[in-house]
Amino acid sequence: MKTKLIVLYGGKSAEHEVSLQTAFSVIGAVQLDKFEIQPIYITNEGEWISGPALTEPIRFAEQLRFLDGETTHLSQTEGEPSHGEWINPGEILGYKTEDTVVFPLLHGPNGEDGTIQGFLEVLQLPYVGNGVLSSAAAMDKIIMKKVFADAAIPQVPAVSLRLVDWQKHQSEMLSDIEEVLQYPVFVKPANLGSSVGITKATSKEALAASINEAFQFDRRIVIEQGVVAREIEIAVLGNDTPVCSVPGEILPEDGLAPFYDYKTKYTDNKTELAIPAKIDPAVLEQMKEYAIQAYLGLDAAGLVRADFFLTQDNQILLNEVNTMPGFTPYSMYPLLWNESGIPYAALIERLVELAKERFAAKSTLKHTLAE
Numbered sequence: 001m002k003t004k005l006i007v008l009y010g011g012k013s014a015e016h017e018v019s020l021q022t023a024f025s026v027i028g029a030v031q032l033d034k035f036e037i038q039p040i041y042i043t044n045e046g047e048w049i050s051g052p053a054l055t056e057p058i059r060f061a062e063q064l065r066f067l068d069g070e071t072t073h074l075s076q077t078e079g080e081p082s083h084g085e086w087i088n089p090g091e092i093l094g095y096k097t098e099d100t101v102v103f104p105l106l107h108g109p110n111g112e113d114g115t116i117q118g119f120l121e122v123l124q125l126p127y128v129g130n131g132v133l134s135s136a137a138a139m140d141k142i143i144m145k146k147v148f149a150d151a152a153i154p155q156v157p158a159v160s161l162r163l164v165d166w167q168k169h170q171s172e173m174l175s176d177i178e179e180v181l182q183y184p185v186f187v188k189p190a191n192l193g194s195s196v197g198i199t200k201a202t203s204k205e206a207l208a209a210s211i212n213e214a215f216q217f218d219r220r221i222v223i224e225q226g227v228v229a230r231e232i233e234i235a236v237l238g239n240d241t242p243v244c245s246v247p248g249e250i251l252p253e254d255g256l257a258p259f260y261d262y263k264t265k266y267t268d269n270k271t272e273l274a275i276p277a278k279i280d281p282a283v284l285e286q287m288k289e290y291a292i293q294a295y296l297g298l299d300a301a302g303l304v305r306a307d308f309f310l311t312q313d314n315q316i317l318l319n320e321v322n323t324m325p326g327f328t329p330y331s332m333y334p335l336l337w338n339e340s341g342i343p344y345a346a347l348i349e350r351l352v353e354l355a356k357e358r359f360a361a362k363s364t365l366k367h368t369l370a371e
Contacts, residue, residue: 001098001099002035002036003036003099004035004096004097005030005035005036005037005100005103006100006101007023007026007027007038007039007040007102007103007105008040008042008103008104008105009022009042010041010042010043011042011106011107012042012043012046012111013106013107013111014217015107015111015112016044018328019107021328022331023064023105024058024060024064025327025331026327026348027054031345032055032056038050038095039051040087040092041064041066047086048089048091049066051066051084052084066084089119092123092125093123096125101125101126101128102128103127103129103352104116104117104128104324107324107326108191112324113135113140114133114136114139117130117131118132126355126358127355127359128303128355129301129302129303129323129351130298130301130302130303130304131299131301133298134300134301134323135323138298138300138321138323140190141191142160142220148318151293151294151297153318154317154318155319156227157180157225158222158224159181159222159223160190160220161211161221161223162220163215163221166211170208174204174207174208181223181224181225183201183203183226184201184202185207185224186199186223187199187207187221187224188214188221188222188224189220189221190218190221191218191220197216197218211223224319228312229309229310229311229315230249230310231310232287232308233250233306233332233336234288234305234306234308234336235306235336235337235340236291236295236304237302237342237354239302239357239361242292244288244292245336245340246275246277246339247276247277247284247287247336248274248275248276248336249273249274250272250273251272251274275335279310287310287316290308291304291306291308294306298321300321302354302355303324303333304325305336306318307320307321334347
């Protein structure tokens with residue numbers, strides 16, 4: 001019997017377009033003799049639209065964008081638009097079969113932050129990836145840094161700001177930041193990924209502008225010290241006993257750790273990657289240990305990509321982890337596992353297996369007290 005894979009994508013997030021590309025890549029890699037694909041598109045406004053079950057490969061990401069109850073999804077044979085159907089989110093249960101798994105390919109707020117995970121938990125649907133706690137904690141860079149600090153994992157120096165404080169004390173806060181950090185610094189919204197809203201500042205004036213830019217996307221932000229370092233990424237896979245991939249490196253354009261921005265990640269396709277990265281074996285083992293510590297500290301499940309800085313003197317700094325890394329053709333996570341011996345299609349199947357495994361384990365827990 002085929003596994004019904006309900007693919008959720010789009011979403012009410014600044015990373016909506018990234019999600020479309022990720023969904024297109026994943027759907028294109030799934031073996032249709034093993035899976036029945038049910039696409040459900042979430043619009044920028046948060047409306048849910050169910051498309052027709054996919055029985056043939058799709059040709060481009062725009063085929064997955066449903067608008068106004070219709071879709072630009074073209075029939076592979078007739079070239080005619082097919083129709084989507086507006087649904088209440090709870091109606092997703094109507095697609096449930098004996099063997100159903102949800103793949104929430106949603107990035108950023110309202111998808112990667114624990115909200116959709118909590119919804120699926122309430123509906124008692126197995127889903128790929130991290131649960132409510134790990135998704136929420138890793139999405140929020142401020143909370144994530146606290147988890148890393150608790151595990152004694154080294155990080156770059158950073159400060160956090162709230163919008164309400166910035167609006168009242170801009171001058172004082174700029175001076176306080178300059179006392180703690182040195183230029184250049186990177187300013188980031190606390191709750192976004194894919195480098196959305198991130199800017200680099202090299203002066204007080206640029207810092208103020210970067211802070212105002214980041215506050216367009218979130219009410220809490222992080223300012224991090226720029227470091228001269230290599231950027232190394234490791235993919236982690238598993239549930240209670242996770243394993244690490246080979247390391248990959250994003251090759252820099254200058255001495256600083258590379259500013260791997262949204263355009264570079266998803267549109268230019270010009271970024272050079274080195275997989276596997278050349279790292280001293282002892283340093284790599286320590287890096288993998290930190291990745292596993294972060295994974296377990298967040299109570300992660302399924303998948304995580306751990307992003308590190310590695311300085312010239314081999315100092316390791318964990319920058320962040322991503323609980324739903326992209327699966328586009330240019331994404332590091334699937335490339336790392338491919339180089340580690342797990343091809344793309346097999347990786348997706350493994351993630352589905354892990355989702356079923358975790359759901360089965362949670363189903364054995366008691367929810368009533370013995371009389």
